[in-house]
Amino acid sequence: MLTVNWKPNKKSNISLYKQIVYYIKNKIATGAWPVNSKLPSQRAMAQAFQVNRSTLITALDELIADGFLKSKVGSGLWVINNSWSLLSSENCVNWNSHIDQGVIRSNFNTIQEINRLEINPSLIRLGTGELSPDFYPEKEMNIIFSKLSGSIASMGYEEPKGSLFLRQQISGYLKTVGINTSPASIMIVSGALQALQLTCFGLLRKGTTVFLEKPSYLFSLRLFQSMKMHFSGLSLDSEGIQLAAVSDLCMNKNAAVLYTIPCFHNPTGILMTEKRRNDLIALCQYERLPIIEDDVYRELWLDFPPPPALKAMDKEGLVLYLGSLSKTLSPGLRIGWIVGPEQVIEQLADIKMQTDYGASSLSQWVAAEWLSNGLYQEYLDNVRVQLRIRRNAVCKTLKTYFSDIATWNIPQGGFYIWLSFNYPISLKQLFKICLEQGLLINCGNLYDHLSSQHLRISYAYASITDLSEGLYRLSILARTLLAVSVKAK
Amino acid sequence: MLTVNWKPNKKSNISLYKQIVYYIKNKIATGAWPVNSKLPSQRAMAQAFQVNRSTLITALDELIADGFLKSKVGSGLWVINNSWSLLSSENCVNWNSHIDQGVIRSNFNTIQEINRLEINPSLIRLGTGELSPDFYPEKEMNIIFSKLSGSIASMGYEEPKGSLFLRQQISGYLKTVGINTSPASIMIVSGALQALQLTCFGLLRKGTTVFLEKPSYLFSLRLFQSMKMHFSGLSLDSEGIQLAAVSDLCMNKNAAVLYTIPCFHNPTGILMTEKRRNDLIALCQYERLPIIEDDVYRELWLDFPPPPALKAMDKEGLVLYLGSLSKTLSPGLRIGWIVGPEQVIEQLADIKMQTDYGASSLSQWVAAEWLSNGLYQEYLDNVRVQLRIRRNAVCKTLKTYFSDIATWNIPQGGFYIWLSFNYPISLKQLFKICLEQGLLINCGNLYDHLSSQHLRISYAYASITDLSEGLYRLSILARTLLAVSVKAK
Incomplete structure (x- = not known):
């Protein structure tokens, strides 16, 4: 709970409301009043500051206008910002703008999450677009x-x-x-x-x-x-x-x-x-x-x-x-x-x-x-041999576990197989339950926001054993979700 | 001189003017009609294409609107663009915009020039903000x-x-x-x-x-x-x-x-x-x-x-x-x-x-x-010793050659001495004549667009011998320009 144990100096030539503004800004900036914390009621604050309600409201309005506080209907005032985060803003240098009503934003959050999760060595990465360290x-x-x-x-x-x-x-x-x-x-x-x-x-x-x-x-x-x-x-x-x-x-x-x-x-x-x-x-x-x-x-x-x-x-x-x-x-x-x-x-x-x-x-x-x-050509010859083995193994695994629930291409190169489920599936949920089972997947909606039934599978990164085990587990998880979505029809 | 040795196909179902547009766009894109070249007169083109003047003008207007051609008063039509350069434009992603009516642009061109010139090993670089390779x-x-x-x-x-x-x-x-x-x-x-x-x-x-x-x-x-x-x-x-x-x-x-x-x-x-x-x-x-x-x-x-x-x-x-x-x-x-x-x-x-x-x-x-x-601390100790020798030498050189025409600070670290001439000087001209004499200088207006009498001297890059020789030559060149500007008063 945020508390006020200070009051403005009535003898200062800085106005009372301005002093309150500085006091609260300082609390926010130092982290004493962290982002997403709720302010005391106006009545409580006016009492603690020993000022009129109108003086307090003038101060709060300025803080709201400056983007430090936000009023939530029926729930009072909340801290929403501090000075560095205030500098960036929704309508700023575009990086932060919500494009397409958040569609990309949310994908984008998935990518952030993937970037962070990729440093966890215990996850089997089924979609990573990178050669396995074994190729080094x-x-x-x-x-x-x-x-x-x-x-x-x-x-x-x-x-x-x-x-x-x-x-x-x-x-x-x-x-x-x-x-x-x-x-x-x-x-x-x-x-x-x-x-x-x-x-x-x-x-x-x-x-x-x-x-x-x-x-x-x-x-x-x-x-x-x-x-x-x-x-x-x-x-x-x-x-x-x-x-x-x-x-x-x-x-x-x-x-x-x-x-x-x-x-x-x-x-x-x-x-x-x-x-x-x-x-x-x-x-x-x-x-x-x-x-x-x-x-x-x-x-x-x-x-x-x-x-x-x-x-x-x-x-x-x-x-x-x-x-x-x-x-x-x-x-x-x-x-x-x-x-x-x-x-x-x-x-x-x-x-x-x-x-x-x-x-x-x-x-x-x-x-x-x-x-x-x-050197480079020699090395590439070897990469091709290894990658071919991986591609063939993964295609065989897919045939075993996915033939009845999905289709896919057999790529002639590169890293990727575009797995297409026979029915739409909640990719968000699939991502979540895969993660719980130690699998990191790249959902199709990263590459096409409307896709609801694709995964990007990569045979380049995880070991063949892990790919085989991971795809098996994936097939089971996908089956449970597909059953739900087919039933819903 | 650009020439037209083609005419549109009157039997095609593509309109005549559109064919002319494509013909000219193609000439520009392939570089056959390079940027900054002048087109033949409208009369000559209409004759060569065997079309009405109005058909030709329709085509030319489209090319002007698309940014490929520009009409200069009293001087006909000029090629101003091709497809890649057309994609970028004055009001584009800001890099190309002329900020402050070209003030920065022109400085910026100087920096481009410096970047390019720095690979010329015969120049004495009097302002380079980088340790000499000798420190490596x-x-x-x-x-x-x-x-x-x-x-x-x-x-x-x-x-x-x-x-x-x-x-x-x-x-x-x-x-x-x-x-x-x-x-x-x-x-x-x-x-x-x-x-x-x-x-x-x-x-x-x-x-x-x-x-x-x-x-x-x-x-x-x-x-x-x-x-x-x-x-x-x-x-x-x-x-x-x-x-x-x-x-x-x-x-x-x-x-x-x-x-x-x-x-x-x-x-x-x-x-x-x-x-x-x-x-x-x-x-x-x-x-x-x-x-x-x-x-x-x-x-x-x-x-x-x-x-x-x-x-x-x-x-x-x-x-x-x-x-x-x-x-x-x-x-x-x-x-x-x-x-x-x-x-x-x-x-x-x-x-x-x-x-x-x-x-x-x-x-x-x-x-x-x-x-x-x-390792880093040990290395820095040695850098400081060498850099101190360089600073002292350059300050001594400045005292010898510049005492009557400029003032400067004695820096307690870093690379730079901010040389201030006693009178304004044409930095643009100084840059140019220095270059002719094998000297690369960093003019003050790179760092303050209004500066007309400063140079950034660096004692970090050129050898002490080159710095001494270069500063001597610089003092002579500056003196000639200062004499002109003092006279102009």
Whole structure:
């Protein structure tokens, strides 16, 4: 219970109400009156402060107006804020705004929760989009570390676009996948997410329409929507994103861009065919629609190499291309790249300099070492072998436990299987009861807010034993909820 | 000269004007008609396209409306854009907006130029805010690298706040400077600039007033002003930021925050006294004014350790505290930290996860190694010895060459001397002629747009020989310009 054991100084030349304002602000700021605590009644306060009710009300009104207190009907006054949290606000720099009446907000809270829960090693993570630590190439990394020992003579800021040596290696590497680009058109970023952030903040205009696959990883980020971009989701079929609606949609848009993950799409695992790629490029050329190609899963093909990147087909500088070592080699390096028309890259590099002065030099050196000899390709060969075993095992497990309650694709690469239950299910409840049973799942509504029957399964992170055990448990839990929802029909 | 050697297909069911629009858009997008090139006359185009003048004008009007072309009075039509650059625009996501009618823009261009020029090793850099590569502790780093070799077993994503082990080391280190804080109240960032970026984007409301020293490093960033914050500059005296105006200014502000660099301020080198720190804390407590304390130069004291940090005096969670290894140890590591009330740190960590998924694990490990034993303190002792020699040498050089044309402070730490010419001088011209003579300078108007007679001199980067030679040359160049400006009076 909050108590008042102070009264204003009637001899001060600061007015009584102002003194009360300061007193209460101070209580809140110091945490003595914490957020979500209830104030004494007005009668009690007026008595304790020894002031008129009207003086007290003047003070309380100011505190309400300033956002420190809130009046709840029939329940008196509550502390709702302190000075730092007051600085941010609902209508502030967008990060905190409730977009779409809380839909994204709530998903977003799930992601926060996942981020926090992921550090709990006892959970079986059935949806984590990251290679298992078992893949970590300790021996090769150690050799590279020892090599660094003798070869670094200083560690200052890098050029705005990042280390030239690394960019040269990336340029060489990209040639092996059919993309001819000079180091001047490449910028190093701290992972592909940062590339998206820089693009979003630095290149796109507010109100830009972003065409994208629906579902998409991008729906799980608040980045674009926080910057007041609009998403226009396009369906997927087995060949990739569907294009039929694009031209009509373009008609009504001032500024638009198309975001796609053509290789082993997150979360559906779909690989865009060569024909669809050709159609997409032709359409975007015709509509002058720039493309953001997120190609971070390209090298994780399991059955055969994917068709050429959109960037490789792009003769007109339409494509901004994102690559990364996070999915293939090590997220902890925080090294990715963005490739585009030189003037665009210059602009992004300038913004990166204003954001964080570039990526870690140490990480850039290690990345360059990986790419500068055959090491990376050798390593990828082994990753593919292991990942293939995992994919096959998980598909077999799914067949055993899920055949009667769900359908799914068999991905040709990447990490993901898009599990589709035969009936809608309460994903929120499923998430909750899974957690109670030691399972962490990625629900489909993270990637498509309307989805009520999908899960993103990843065969990349948990061990095969854990995946098998976890999917078995998941099938049982899902069955109980599905029974409820079928019954409700 | 742009030429038209194509005409629309009169049999197509796409209208003639639309075909012309696509033709011209295509020319622009492919770069065949580059930005800033002039179109042929309307008469010539109508003839080449074999269409009516009115059809042509319909097409041109659409291209103008879409931002591809611009009509200049008396000079015809010009290409002004292509599809990627069209996406960004003057009124876009703020980075590109001309703030203050181009004042910042132009400074900002200077910074871009400096960023680009800094990779030219033949220039003598008289203002660079970075330790010389000579300080790089190669031996210790190599030992740490070899140690890493055996001890890293995987490299996944870190927790949202960063590696717990590193945060524990930072918590321990901060105790040595009088700041008691738990690892839960610390977040790792990729340098203090990123801390500012996250604070600005994630915590502060648009329209927030930022009180700060004038001049200040912060004026050289477009970050805050890009996010529509207002700067309210406060003068400095020898004890630090002046506070007399704050209370009056606070009266009229809804949301405000105070940013300060109390230790060896950038660019003036001023150290805030203990008394001023006490006054500042008392004032900010009274006014409920949150503080961002940028303390990245703290450890670079040369004569005696500085007074306690504002954070150490802060009993009410008013202070967000920024520290970094960039100024003391190595910018290339990209490791800094931000300390504040836990709920604020949680919010910032969440935004960091949405921005780049955290700092490089590799850099975090190396940073933790430095802080986890006495290594960092030992290294700092040596840095202070070397930096003291540099400061003394530069002060002596200034005395020799500048006594009759300028005044300056003798800094007690950090990197900077704020050189004040006795008369106004064209800094733009000085920058230009210095560059021609192989000198890169940091002009005062980067840090205070109205400054017309200051330079930020840094004794940290160039060698003592280069500093001596460079300052001599600078004094001669400045003298010629000063003579002109004195004459003009």
